[in-house]
Amino acid sequence: MTTPISVPAERRRQVAGALRARLPAHVANSVVLSDPEDTRPYECDGLAAYRQLPMIVTLPTSEEQVLEILEVCRELKVPIVPRGAGTGLSGGALPIADGVVLSTARLNRIVKVDAYARTAVVQPGVRNLAISEAAAQFGLYYAPDPSSQIACTIGGNVAENSGGVHCLKYGLTVHNVLRVRVATIEGEIIELGSEALDAPGLDLLAVFIGSEGMLGVVTEVTVKLVPKPAVAQVIMASFGDVITAGNAVASIIAAGIIPAGLEMMDRTSVRMVEPFVHAGYDVDAAAILLCEADGTALEVAEEIARMTAVFEGAGATAIAVSQSEAERMRFWSGRKNAFPAAGRISPDYYCMDGTIPRKQLARVLQGIEQMEQTFGLRCSNVFHAGDGNMHPLILFDMNQPGEFERAEAFGAAILALCVEVGGTITGEHGVGMEKIDSMCVQFGRKELDAFFEVKRAFDVPMLLNPDKAIPTPHRCAEFGKLHVHGGALPFPELPRF
Incomplete structure (x- = not known):
């Protein structure tokens, strides 16, 4: 968790004044926000555990204004954090205390x-x-x-x-x-x-x-x-254990079927979502798979039949197929609302994002189950199962001393396991601040130095979103002191699989 830093008011006034001076007078005050009560909504993105009040927030309405803001920041050597809607989950839009947040929200045409x-x-x-x-x-x-x-x-x-x-x-x-x-x-x-x-x-x-x-x-x-496909249908397949469900995912791909979507949810996820959305999920299943076919009516009918046969052969305990567009959307609404539904069963949750080879799904799920005992926290699992992109939701209570720190350690252990089985530390959420230490697990110093060289090719003064995504040698050295013992693998205190 970050510790917020304060910036001298004089520095804030200097930079805000320089920015306003470069913008048309009639828009300057609305484009440049510098009062703390105006900048407070930008202190974090979707990873709300990490917060930092920005020195200044800018809301340009044109490409020309973006260029003016960047020019002033370069001249004054002020770091810039670009920001979209702030829905990111890795702290990529976390402000820098003495920096400017450049929001593109008003460039919305x-x-x-x-x-x-x-x-x-x-x-x-x-x-x-x-x-x-x-x-x-x-x-x-x-x-x-x-x-x-x-x-x-x-x-x-x-x-x-x-x-x-x-x-x-x-x-x-x-x-x-x-x-x-x-x-x-x-x-x-x-x-x-x-x-x-x-x-x-x-x-x-x-x-x-x-x-x-x-x-x-x-x-x-x-x-x-x-x-837009002429027809789309979703199969909901239930399984008696997560290992069988994970193996069923591999069976679908091995059969040469590329579904429009293939998602997995474990029992914890299903039971927290169903009362929230009423998607029609099987709450008695240990895991469910949602598998969609789209295309022409004939294509969909043939693919649904093939997928049904694969699931039955893989040990599905129940199979339901959407019979209308409304039912299809209801099936998906449960998956898409998994994150907000976590608030029904836990005061807080920490959403992870790692990617693994499909054949390792069962092994990683077993590992996460053991980690629940190691860290004393529950974990709800949802997956883009078809491409191995997993989103464990670690459930904790921020008001309980030490629980967030355990959640962070739990998440880092999951990512280390992803790397161990041949995967990566992120699939679609990015590295941001959340996974920057885990970059030290996945990549060596030469690789990280190469990443920095790419950044310098675009950003010589290193002002664009600095201290995110790529760890410095010092950071990796400090991380290594904590997690690597005598040349052993990361997290030796965890059971190996």
Whole structure:
């Protein structure tokens, strides 16, 4: 947990005055917020356990204003934290005490929807779901659908390379963005990618997507749109234990089936969601899988039949298939509301994000069960099971001394296990502040130095979202003193599997 730092009022007035002086007089006060009561709503993102009151918040309404803000910050050597809707879960938008938060919330215009090219050009403050709403009249939609899609913005999705329940078939943000327009720390506009199938030179678009605001500020995004399927149905399969359910996931993929979505929820998750959403879940199951087929009526009917046969062969205890669009949406609403539903059974929760090979699902779930005993905390598990992206929800009470620290240690142990089985410490939430120490587990010093060199290529003064995502040598050294003993693997106090 962070310890908030105060900034001298004189420094705040100096920077705020310089910013206002560079902006048109009639908008300066509304674009630059410096009073603590105005900046308080920006002190954290979705990882609310980490808080820091920002020195200044800026709310530009145009690309030109973004460039002016970046130029002033570069001249005064003030760090900048880009921010979207603040729905991120890794502390990527956590303010820096003596820095400026640059919010893109007011850059919220849908520039155009091209039904023939199947693209949309939008500003970064446009909500994820709003893109699909604008494209619906053409029978199109934007495929990546994070659980926060009603609120999260496309600029933040680009920063974190967000996914969603349909990313197995349709891909993450990186697979659905064609071009981004970026304001650099040098006050220039560059365009990465192209609306064509390829762009000249190195693929810097893929480098930029998922860079967590460390390389530049997004001012415009061109996304791919896909046709809305004629039919979609969801299977809800129940299982008597999580290991059997995990093996069933591998069986679906091994059968050559690529579902539109394949999600897993354990009993704890199901029982906290069902009274909240009334999704029709099997509360007696140890785990359920939600598996969607979409396409033409014939394609869906054939795929549902194949998936049903695989689940039955894998040991499903019950199978239900959605019989209407309303029922399909109800099945998904339970999964998408898993995080808020956690508040029904626990005062606080800590949402993790790691990715593992599908064949390791059962092993990792067993490991998490043992860790519950080690750390004395409950854990509810939800997964983008089809691509191995797991979201354990560690349940704790912030009012109980030491519980948050145990939750953090529990989360770090889960991430270390992900790395041990051949996975990664994040799938779609990013590193931010939350997982920066776990980067020391996954990567060696040479790799981390290479990451810093990429950042310096875009941000020579190192002012864009500094001290996030990539740990310094000093930080890794301090982390190693705590968690590596005599050259042993990280977290030797935990049972090995």
